[in-house]
Amino acid sequence: MLWMDRNKPDEYDASVMNEFLLASGNEVGELARHYFGEFSEVPYAQKKTEMIAETQRLLGAGAKTIAEASFSYEGNFCSVDILRVTDDGSFEIVEVKSSSNTEEEEDDKKVALTYLHDMAFQYYVVTNAGYDVRRVSLMQLNKRYERHGELDIEKLFVINDVTDLIVSFQPDIPANIEEIVTVASSPTEPDEIIGSRCDAPYTCGYKGYCWRDMPKNNIYDIGFRMRGGKKDEHFQNGIVTFEDATNAGIRLSEAQQRQVNTVLYDLPAHVDKEGIRDFLDTLTYPLYFLDFETFRQTIPQWDFVRSYMHIPFQYSLHILDRRDGDLVHKEFLAKEGEDPMRMLAESLCADIPKDVCTLVYYDPFEKHRLTDLAYIFPDLEDHLMNIHDGIKDLIVPFRSGYYYTKAMRGSNSIKAVLPAMFPNDSELDYHALNLIQNGGDAMTIFPDLHKRPQEEIDEIRTALLAYCRLDTLAMVRILEKLYALAE
Numbered sequence: 477m478l479w480m481d482r483n484k485p486d487e488y489d490a491s492v493m494n495e496f497l498l499a500s501g502n503e504v505g506e507l508a509r510h511y512f513g514e515f516s517e518v519p520y521a522q523k524k525t526e527m528i529a530e531t532q533r534l535l536g537a538g539a540k541t542i543a544e545a546s547f548s549y550e551g552n553f554c555s556v557d558i559l560r561v562t563d564d565g566s567f568e569i570v571e572v573k574s575s576s577n578t579e580e581e582e583d584d585k586k587v588a589l590t591y592l593h594d595m596a597f598q599y600y601v602v603t604n605a606g607y608d609v610r611r612v613s614l615m616q617l618n619k620r621y622e623r624h625g626e627l628d629i630e631k632l633f634v635i636n637d638v639t640d641l642i643v644s645f646q647p648d649i650p651a652n653i654e655e656i657v658t659v660a661s662s663p664t665e666p667d668e669i670i671g672s673r674c675d676a677p678y679t680c681g682y683k684g685y686c687w688r689d690m691p692k693n694n695i696y697d698i699g700f701r702m703r704g705g706k707k708d709e710h711f712q713n714g715i716v717t718f719e720d721a722t723n724a725g726i727r728l729s730e731a732q733q734r735q736v737n738t739v740l741y742d743l744p745a746h747v748d749k750e751g752i753r754d755f756l757d758t759l760t761y762p763l764y765f766l767d768f769e770t771f772r773q774t775i776p777q778w779d780f781v782r783s784y785m786h787i788p789f790q791y792s793l794h795i796l797d798r799r800d801g802d803l804v805h806k807e808f809l810a811k812e813g814e815d816p817m818r819m820l821a822e823s824l825c826a827d828i829p830k831d832v833c834t835l836v837y838y839d840p841f842e843k844h845r846l847t848d849l850a851y852i853f854p855d856l857e858d859h860l861m862n863i864h865d866g867i868k869d870l871i872v873p874f875r876s877g878y879y880y881t882k883a884m885r886g887s888n889s890i891k892a893v894l895p896a897m898f899p900n901d902s903e904l905d906y907h908a909l910n911l912i913q914n915g916g917d918a919m920t921i922f923p924d925l926h927k928r929p930q931e932e933i934d935e936i937r938t939a940l941l942a943y944c945r946l947d948t949l950a951m952v953r954i955l956e957k958l959y960a961l962a963e
Contacts, residue, residue: 478660480682487685494678496920497574500774504574507775508615509558511629515541524553535561549604552653556598558615568611569602570635571595574774576619576783595638596645612642617783623776632775632783671711672696672704693718693739699886700731731877735886743882751878752962759868760833761801765794765955766867767836767947768845769918769940778815780852788845789816789922792944793827794952799959803952809941812933813926821849825859832866837890837951839869870951873958894950897957904950911939918943 480487509515516539518530527546534542545559558570573591595612603609618634659666670690674683690696694717695710715724718736728736734746770786781787795804808823810816828834836842843864850860873879874888883896891906891914898904906913912921918940925933 477680477682478656479662479666480685482660483665484682484685488681489684490681492679492681492683496772497678501574503774504617505557505572507629508570508572508633509541509543511615511633512541512558512560515539515543515558518542518544518546518555520544524548527555528553531559547602547605547607549601552597552601554598554601556602559602562610566608566610567602568613569595569598569609570613570615571598572615574617576617592638592641592645596642596649599642600646600649610639611637612639614638617774619783621776622780622782624779627776669712671708673708676704691717695721697886698728698732698735700729700735700888702729702732731880732886734877734880738880738882745881746877746879747961748878749962751876752873752958755873755876755878756958756962759835761799762795762797762832764828764832764834765792765796765836765948765951766828766834766842767792767944767951768842769915769922769944770845771919771923773923778817780817785848786841786845787817788820788849790918790940790944791820791824792941792948794948796952805945805948807941807945809937809944812922812937817849817852821853821856821860824849824863825856828863830859830862834863834867835870835951835955836867837870837947839867839871843867870954879958879961890947890950890954893954897954904946904953906943906946909939909943909946911936912943914943 509517516534518527518534521527521530524546527544528548531542531545531547534545540561542559543557545556547554547556556569557572560568560570562568571591571594575588591614595614599609599612613635615633615635618632621628621631668686670683670686674680674686680686695707695715698707698718698721710721710724710726713724715721715726718739721728721736722740737743738746768788769790770788772784772786773781774783776782776785789810791808793806795806797804806827808820808827810820846860846864850857850864853860871888871890874884874893881896883899884892887893894904894906902908912918921936922940925936928936
């Protein structure tokens with residue numbers, strides 16, 4: 477990535493960047509600085525020497541807590557999220573991450589390797605610059621903290637001492653730096669093998685460039701829970717295409733083998749009528765098709781909210797009183813800028829009566845939202861959990877292998893199933909929607925919607941309603957198709 481940044485930056489695809497995570501990191505970093513009381517901050521400067529000089533000035537003036545304290549050693553530069561000066565004159569490096577952790581989790585089992593490399597480099601630079609660093613700490617959000625009343629910043633964060641781990645990394649750092657410098661200055665592109673790491677933990681912006689020669693229907697396109705490490709193993713053994721996988725006789729699950737065979741032999745859709753009928757027999761009418769949209773808060777703003785908790789702010793509901801009955805649609809979209817949960821829960825209980833069958837696509841998501849709401853609002857618990865217990869999952873026929881077609885490309889998600897079942901149907905085309913075309917769009921745009929001009933708010937609300945409505949309409953059409961296939 478460093479070589480690409482220096483030599484082919486135009487190949488970077490910025491669309492892979494997760495704006496929510498970037499904003500979350502900034503938000504957490506700003507708040508974490510207040511954890512230790514008063515602090516000084518080194519402002520960002522293009523010239524790193526200015527940041528280093530300001531750090532020296534603040535230390536000379538007796539500052540005890542410095543954000544973005546900056547140092548260099550033999551041309552290696554680092555900024556420390558929080559530098560603390562202890563009473564005995566030694567130093568503590570505090571690295572702030574917007575990821576979540578719990579107080580019960582052991583440091584050495586849960587700290588991401590990338591975090592350790594980051595902190596180890598900082599320790600290397602700061603200690604070699606002549607400072608006595610006796611403690612290195614990782615500061616993360618406590619995912620068990622639930623807000624009640626005023627935000628309790630001490631409970632919001634978890635701080636773990638990782639000094640021993642960081643010290644154990646030190647012998648390798650000079651060689652790592654030398655390798656990085658060599659790669660960065662090389663006129664030749666590094667011969668790096670591609671693999672599942674290109675998508676872990678988030679897709680690399682250079683993936684499109686590095687994967688440009690990968691054939692269609694390659695080993696990484698095999699779905700149905702084939703692990704990334706297993707795909708890497710096959711790829712490194714020369715198994716690249718579906719044909720290679722078949723010729724090598726690699727072990728595949730039934731679903732994976734069906735995906736490969738459907739492509740290689742251009743097979744028609746696989747339809748297990750009996751399996752589909754068995755699923756359809758579990759449904760009862762009236763039937764309620766439900767879909768939630770949610771957003772997340774890094775720093776909890778309201779009571780009962782935890783960091784990164786999914787907060788439902790919208791739902792769409794299509795209703796059929798019988799199989800050939802008239803389709804009725806109801807919906808809820810919360811007022812922007814306000815806690816949406818109470819009004820949404822009340823509206824849902826009014827729209828879905830007790831003891832009915834509610835159909836969703838991938839039920840863990842909707843069930844968890846209902847469980848959260850039932851916990852938060854005990855007076856609605858009985859009704860909400862009744863809805864929860866009456867849920868049926870439309871993904872079952874696809875996850876169970878009762879239906880598969882080549883166009884699904886190894887995925888059971890509704891975004892794969894819908895266009896595969898209804899190609900070129902403009903009514904069911906998410907890409908034809910305005911502004912909001914997926915759940916990520918909805919999740920990103922709603923939290924700050926109240927900060928926009930009213931004209932934009934109105935346009936976005938219309939787009940949110942259209943998107944969520946399509947999610948439940950898609951389920952209605954998929955169910956209709958399953959009935960037809962079962963005949």
